[in-house]
Amino acid sequence: MAKSKFEYVRNFETDDTCLRNCYIVVRLDGRNFHKFAEQHKFTKPNDDRALGLMTRSARSVMGDLEDIIIAYGQSDEFSFVFKRTSTLFKRRASKLMTHVASQFSSSYVFYWKDFFGEQPLLYPPGFDGRVVLYPTNRNLRDYLSWRQADCHINNLYNTVFWTLVQKGGLTTVQAEDRLKGTLAADKNEILFSEFDINYNNESALHKKGTTLIWEKRDETVTKRMKRPDGEEEDVPVTRSRRTVQDYHCDIIGEQFWEEHPDILEDGC
Amino acid sequence: MAKSKFEYVRNFETDDTCLRNCYIVVRLDGRNFHKFAEQHKFTKPNDDRALGLMTRSARSVMGDLEDIIIAYGQSDEFSFVFKRTSTLFKRRASKLMTHVASQFSSSYVFYWKDFFGEQPLLYPPGFDGRVVLYPTNRNLRDYLSWRQADCHINNLYNTVFWTLVQKGGLTTVQAEDRLKGTLAADKNEILFSEFDINYNNESALHKKGTTLIWEKRDETVTKRMKRPDGEEEDVPVTRSRRTVQDYHCDIIGEQFWEEHPDILEDGC
C-alpha cells in the first residue's frame, strides 16, 4: 500500500511549543452555558450542584496532569496553571489545551449524576479553551487576580439582581434598569437596607470562587513489620501524600501566597 | 474593585488565526486507549461497539459545527475537516481544536450506554487534538488517503495477528514473531491458506474506516393545508434536509470524490 506516498502531509503540522520558563495557563469556558443553565434549571444566582461538578471535573484534570500547580474556577470557567518548567507534551500548546478540554468535558458528563442525581443531562455540553503564557510570578498572580476580581464583580451583580427579582418582586427588566450605573457600594447598600443582607456574609464559594492546589498531607497507615526477635507486629507509619485541596479564599492579596510558598517558582 | 489594574494580562494572549483559504483539519487521538480498551474489554481486533461510539461522537461534533465538510475516523482517532473559507471562531486554532475535543469527549461519555449497554464506563476518557492546515485539494485528499492507508495497514496486521492467536493458538509473542518482516501479500496468504479467510470479504467498516459527509436527502412530510374552498386537507410535501451520512468505502481513489463533487471547493 502506498503509505509513503501520502506521508509527506505530516510535514504540514507546525510546531506550537510554548516559550520555556513561562507559566502556561489553559482556561476553559462553557459554551452557550446561559442556555445550558436554563435548560438544566440551574438555581439563580448560583447553583451549588453545578459549581461542585465544575470543581469535580477540574480535580479530574489535575489528577491526570500533575504539572498543574494551581487551578482557579468560577461560574462556567476554570483556569489551569502549569508550572513554568513543565515539559509535559513537550510544552505543545495544542496538546496541553485539547487534553485539558477533553478530560474536563468527559469528566463533566461522567460525574453529572453525583451532583444532579436523578435530573438528567439533556445533551453533551461543550467547553472551549485557550492557552496564555505568563513570564513572571507577578504576571501570573495578576492573571489569577483578574479572574477573581471578575468573580466578585459578577457575583455581587447577580446577587443583587436575583434578590431584586426573587425577593423584591421586580421583573428582570426592572432589576436590570435599577442596577444600571450603580457602583459596588450602591449594590451593597441595596442588599443591606432593602433586604437585610450583608454581602460579606454570603458564601465564600460564591464570592471568591474555587482555588485548587496540591498539598502534602500526613497519613497514618498501619504496616505489618518484623521485629528484631523475628515476630511480626502492626506498626503505625506516617507517610506524606499529595492531594488536591480546595480553597474559597482571597488569592489577590499576599496572605494566601505567603501561606503556600511552594506554588510559585522563583523565576530569577 | 481594581478590575482594570489586572486587566492588562489579557494582552498576553496571542493570535493563532489559521491562514485563510486553507482547509483546517482537527485530528483527535484517544489517550492511553490501549489500556482503556483492555480495561473495557474491547473485542480484538475490532470492537464494533467502540467504533460505533466513536462515529456517534463524531456526528455530535459535526452537528454542532456545520462548517465541517467531511470527517474520517478509524480505530481511536477521528479527523474533522473545516471548509477552506470557514470563518468559524474567526479561524482561531485554539477555539476550533478545543471545541472539537470537548464536544467529542463529552459525547463519548454521554452516548456510552447506547453502545456498551450495561457495561459501565470506569473513568472519563481523554482525547488530544491538533490542527493542521492544507492549502490545496490535493494536499487534503492526500491527508485523508494517508489516514485511510494507515487504517488498512493496521487492520490487515491486526486481523492476521488476532487470527493467529485466536484461531491458530499462537501466543501473542509467537504471532508477533511470525509476522515480522511480512508484506501485505504474505499476510493475505496466511489468512487464506491457513484460515480460509479472504481479507477482501472482511467488513468494510474495519478495512476502510468511517467517512462522514453532509448530504441532502429528500423527505416527504405531511402538511395540513387550506384548499381554495376553505376546507383543510393533508398534503404530502417534499423537502430537502441536510443530514450526516456515513460511508465505509475507499476515499483514496477518484470514485468517491466524483460521486460527491460538492465536498471540496475549487481553490483556484
Next chain:
Amino acid sequence: MAKSKFEYVRNFETDDTCLRNCYIVVRLDGRNFHKFAEQHKFTKPNDDRALGLMTRSARSVMGDLEDIIIAYGQSDEFSFVFKRTSTLFKRRASKLMTHVASQFSSSYVFYWKDFFGEQPLLYPPGFDGRVVLYPTNRNLRDYLSWRQADCHINNLYNTVFWTLVQKGGLTTVQAEDRLKGTLAADKNEILFSEFDINYNNESALHKKGTTLIWEKRDETVTKRMKRPDGEEEDVPVTRSRRTVQDYHCDIIGEQFWEEHPDILEDGC
C-alpha cells in the same frame, strides 16, 4: 569554560516554518522614506534614479536567492515571491525575511553611486519587511494585483498633484484641496484639459511599476574545440542562460500570465 551550562538558552528559539505548498511573499518597505526622499532631493512625482536603484537592489536579492520566481516593486516598496515548493532556509520565515531585508539594504548603499553619481548618500537607509503566505495561484495573483492597483492609484494622484504644483503654480495645500474627493476620471480630465497631458502616455515604469522574472535567453559563445584531425578551432556554441528580466506592464490581467506560464506552479 562552562559552555554547556548556558547552552540551554538555545531552546527558547521557536520554530517559524512557513506552511508547506504556499507561496511565500516577503515585502520590504522603506522606513521614513518621505524624509529620506526630501533629504536626497528626489524629483517629484517620480525619481528615476531612485526607482532604478530599487530595481538594482531587487535584482541583487533575486540573484542571491534563486527560489524567488517573481518580484514586484513600486515607489519605496518591493515584494519578493518564493515558489510554493521552496525549501530555502527550511522555509523559516525569520531567515527568509531578514535575508531579503539585509541583502536589499546593503545593495541599496552599494549601488547608490551607480544611480546618484556624485550626490552623496547622507546616512544608511532602513527597510522593514514582513512575510505573508498565499495558498493558491489566485490569491497570489490578487496580492500582486493589489500592489499594482496601489501603484496606479498613487501614481495618478501624484502625477496630477505635482503637475498642479509644478505647472499650475498651486501650493501643495491648494493642490491637495483641489484633489479632495476627485475620482480617477476627474484626475485624468484635469491632466488632459488643463495641462494637455494624456495620462495613458505617461511612463509605463511609473504607471505599472517594475516586475522582475527569470527568463531563459539563448546566448552564443565561442568555444575552442579539438577537431578529429587533432587541430583546434573556434566553434560558436549556443547555450541557454537564466537571467532576470524586468517588465513595466500590466500584471493584473491574463496576458502577462499567459505569456509566462512557467512562473506559477500548478497547485492542485
Next chain:
Amino acid sequence: MAKSKFEYVRNFETDDTCLRNCYIVVRLDGRNFHKFAEQHKFTKPNDDRALGLMTRSARSVMGDLEDIIIAYGQSDEFSFVFKRTSTLFKRRASKLMTHVASQFSSSYVFYWKDFFGEQPLLYPPGFDGRVVLYPTNRNLRDYLSWRQADCHINNLYNTVFWTLVQKGGLTTVQAEDRLKGTLAADKNEILFSEFDINYNNESALHKKGTTLIWEKRDETVTKRMKRPDGEEEDVPVTRSRRTVQDYHCDIIGEQFWEEHPDILEDGC
C-alpha cells in the same frame, strides 16, 4: 480601479506579536562570512577593521532603536536586546528583526570606507537574523554568557591555530591535527611554552567581544545667556546626554551587572 477587490489579501498576514514582558533578542549572523573574509583579506585570527565596522554598524542600529538596552557582538555576529517592556513596532517580531537586519546591513556598507580605507568592498554582504524571547533576567544573562563563552572558546582556538601556522610554520591541516582533542589548558600551554604568549595578555576585544550599552555622560557646553543687566555672556552649562559606550569586559560574572544596575529591569 478595483482596489477593494484585491484588498482581501491583507487578511492573510498573521500576527507575530512577541509575548509581553519578555526580553526580545535579535541576533544577526554574517552570511558566508568565511568566504567574505577571505575575499576581503581579513587578517587572521582577528581583523580589527572588520570588528570595528561591526561595532560601528551596531551603534547605528542602537542609535536608531532606543529600546535596545544592550548589544553584544563577536566575530561576524551581533545580538541586540530590547527592553522587556518595549512596545516598539507593537512588538511585531518581523518588524523588529527586519529593521535591525536592514539598518545593520546598510550601515556596514555605508561605513566600510571608514575602516577599510582604499580596500574596496567587492559586493554587498548579507546578514540573517532571528528573534528569541527570554522571560527572566537570569535567562537573558545566560544568553549573553552563552555568546561570550562562545567568543572565548573560538578565540582561544583561533589564536593557537593561527600562531601554529603563522609562527610555528605548520600547515592548516597540521595545526588542526595538533589541536584535535586539546582542552583549554592545553591550548594555553602551547601558546606559553612554545611561543611565549600569555593568552591572558591578549586583546580584551578579541577575548571578550564588544558590549554596547547606553550611558549618561555629563557634558559641558557653552551657552550664550542674557545677564540681569541686559548684556549677553557665554555660560558653561552641564547637561546629561545618553550615549552608547562600548566595553570589552567579562559579562558572565556579577561585576559588570552590579556596576550597571539600570540595564536589566526588575521582572517580578
